[in-house]
């Protein structure tokens with residue numbers, strides 16, 4: 001029987017949640033026996049190769065491409081898990097929701113003390129994507145099945161949730177693993 | 182004119198991508214690496230309280246959070262007038278930092294780069310990943326996983342948590358290292374020294390064996406910049422700024438980093454969200470420089486741990502003592518630092534100061550702080566101003582990967598010119614060549630693009646009317 005597939009992606013996050021996945025350490029060797037990794041930044045698979053049992057999403061939506069990727073994940077995955085605060089609530093990237101985007105751009109490209117910008121241009125090339133005015137948590141964009149809190153959730157939290165789901169069991173996390181830092 | 186777009190994380194997901202323009206004879210006219218992510222951190226941190234900085238800023242990057250944590254803390258030390266840390270505080274922070282360097286270098290080498298070196302740049306992408314390594318070289322994969330784990334364990338002991346800890350606070354640290362914690366770490370130390378040695382040997386042998394092909398690959402002459410200790414030694418936690426040119430002549434040396442604004446500026450270009458730093462006295466055209474392991478090996482006079490120093494001597498012998506400008510030599514340099522980190526960890530774990538109880542100092546309150554550190558990927562700048570209500574009013578960050586922006590662009594240009602220019606078609610193998618060159622820098626892409634260094638690529642050939650001529654994707 002073919003192994004179930006797992007896909008992962010990082011939207012507007014810091015990659016700490018992916019690092020926490022790697023913190024399952026030796027168990028990663030066990031994991032690759034249980035599942036096949038599909039689209040993920042840790043391999044060279046760029047497009048979904050088939051239907052995935054589980055999609056792990058790190059990060060919220062800060063630009064239009066994040067939204068497209070997220071919708072694509074929803075389409076290809078049976079179960080979507082929001083991993084970490086950025087995905088659940090926007091977290092640090094969403095701190096920019098408190099200020100107009102233009103002020104953020106001006107600070108970085110015009111006003112910063114080390115900036116050298118004689119033409120006074122803010123990056124605007126068609127090659128770089130449009131930013132959203134606000135950073136959105138992912139459940140405001142698509143339906144999410146599970147939320148793993150923490151910044152990042154611990155490796156044990158991710159491991160327990162994943163193995164329960166893959167084994168067809170209910171996801172039951174002990175109280176100690178539910179953290180909101 | 183044809184346009185090739187290499188999108189590291191696909192068109193829909195792109196955080197960073199390469200575009201290449203070709204003329205009618207398929208000669209490369211322009212090649213650019215665009216960084217397509219923007220955070221706005223410098224603005225939205227304003228108004229937050231200064232003691233939150235070390236905890237907030239590490240969320241910029243989950244791959245090297247400790248570097249941001251400590252650079253932010255060093256800046257905040259100055260706000261509270263506590264930059265002369267107690268020996269316990271400084272050593273706990275250093276231990277945290279060497280743990281971080283160990284885990285980050287192990288991650289980059291084993292999880293991200295070893296597939297290219299072990300299977301070849303042109304290997305089947307289906308096996309050219311860490312899972313492929315685990316299948317073919319299980320022992321090596323386990324070593325990589327365990328070396329990284331050891332680094333993470335050290336961070337957990339010193340910072341309270343493996344990712345985004347709270348160990349450093351303005352003027353010191355939250356906790357010391359107990360005897361029990363120390364002994365638990367000492368138990369696994371020797372094994373990790375052995376693994377670090379064999380990892381370094383792998384990187385060295387690979388580089389020396391393939392030197393002829395690796396030396397020109399994505400290479401060019403450049404300036405180099407890092408912090409160095411007062412006696413010229415490599416120091417990853419603290420030091421003064423030193424920059425040399427491609428021939429090894431000092432541009433400046435032992436500059437107090439509090440004056441960094443007199444020496445460094447960052448150019449804005451419309452086609453990338455990432456700025457382009459340069460040395461002011463040389464101007465934006467000629468003043469760009471490289472940072473990170475290669476630059477540090479070039480700027481340091483020596484390394485103060487025996488095995489890494491012996492390895493450094495072998496490294497500089499390859500270029501007859503002149504600066505090494507070989508892009509692919511980053512890997513060898515990185516693994517020398519990995520062994521150095523383990524040696525430093527050993528030294529620190531045997532230091533009784535770790536069990537000291539004097540953790541925090543305070544002095545005269547100031548309203549401005551500048552903290553620099555040698556992060557795994559290179560020199561990291563944090564600069565803040567604080568008002569009388571303890572709120573941040575100005576923040577300026579020059580992250581390590583930003584310092585390497587121009588060099589990464591040069592590497593892309595060189596590979597495009599050498600391997601793509603004039604070719605009738607773009608093959609998958611050629612794509613990976615571009616990727617390999619970018620990956621040598623170990624770009625901390627979460628600060629910039631979020632991808633994990635192991636970037637899926639799409640190349641699209643689009644003609645001048647915007648019509649898709651050819652398209653190739655890996656995987």
Ligand code: SF4
Pocket residue numbers: 012013014015016017058059083084085086087091092150151152153240243344345
């Ligand atoms: S939740 Fe925390 S660890 Fe995860 S991506 Fe966001 S900031 Fe990083």
